[in-house]
Amino acid sequence: MSLQPFTSVTSQRLKELRTSVKQEEQKLYQWVQLNQHLQHGEEAKSILARLDEMSRSVQAIAQEFSLPIAEGAFWNSYMDQHETFCLDLTRTKLRCQISEWAESSESKCIFWLNGMAGTGMSTIARTVAKIFNGKGQLGASFFFKKGEAHRGNAKRFIPTIVKQLILHNHQLASGVLGAIQNDPDISPKAFQE
Structure with missing residues (x-):
C-alpha cells in the first residue's frame, strides 16, 4: 500500500x-x-x-432657588468690556505678589488690595483675574462699581460668587442645594448667616 x-x-x-x-x-x-x-x-x-x-x-x-447675581460683576463682563488691563511691564511687583499669594498653601485666605480711588486697583484685579482664568485658576470674581444698583453694595456678592464657583466646580452643587433646601431664604440674609 x-x-x-x-x-x-x-x-x-x-x-x-x-x-x-x-x-x-x-x-x-x-x-x-x-x-x-x-x-x-x-x-x-x-x-x-x-x-x-x-x-x-x-x-x-x-x-x-434663582441665585440673584449682580449683572456685570464678573471680570470679563459685557458691561465692562472696555475697561483696561495692566500693560505688560507695569505693576509687575504687585502682580507677582498676588500670584505668589494665590499659589502658596501658606498664604492667608484673603489678599487685601486697597488704595485710594482711581489708583488702578480694579485694573490690577481685572488683569490678575484674566491671568488666573487663562491658567484655569480663577474660581470667581466680583467687581464692585459705585453707583450701580447691584454692584454698588454687597447684597448680591455671595450669590454671584457661589454661582460662578458652581459653574467651575460642579461637585459644589449638591452642598449648595442642601444649604438652600435647609434655608430657602438664605440668599438675602446678612453675611453673618
Whole structure:
C-alpha cells in the first residue's frame, strides 16, 4: 500500500484543521473585542449617570432657588468690556505678589488690595483675574462699581460668587442645594448667616 494517498489525506485534513482553528481564533478575538467594547460602554454609562446627577443638582438649584447675581460683576463682563488691563511691564511687583499669594498653601485666605480711588486697583484685579482664568485658576470674581444698583453694595456678592464657583466646580452643587433646601431664604440674609 502506498503512503502517498494517506499523507495527502492527512495533509488535507491538517490544512482544514488549521483553517478551522484560525476561524475560531478570529471569532474568539471578535468576542474579546466585543466584551471590551461592552465594558467601555458600561464605564461610559456610569460616567454619564454621574454627569446627569450633577446636572440635576445644578438644575434643581436653578429651579428651586434663582441665585440673584449682580449683572456685570464678573471680570470679563459685557458691561465692562472696555475697561483696561495692566500693560505688560507695569505693576509687575504687585502682580507677582498676588500670584505668589494665590499659589502658596501658606498664604492667608484673603489678599487685601486697597488704595485710594482711581489708583488702578480694579485694573490690577481685572488683569490678575484674566491671568488666573487663562491658567484655569480663577474660581470667581466680583467687581464692585459705585453707583450701580447691584454692584454698588454687597447684597448680591455671595450669590454671584457661589454661582460662578458652581459653574467651575460642579461637585459644589449638591452642598449648595442642601444649604438652600435647609434655608430657602438664605440668599438675602446678612453675611453673618
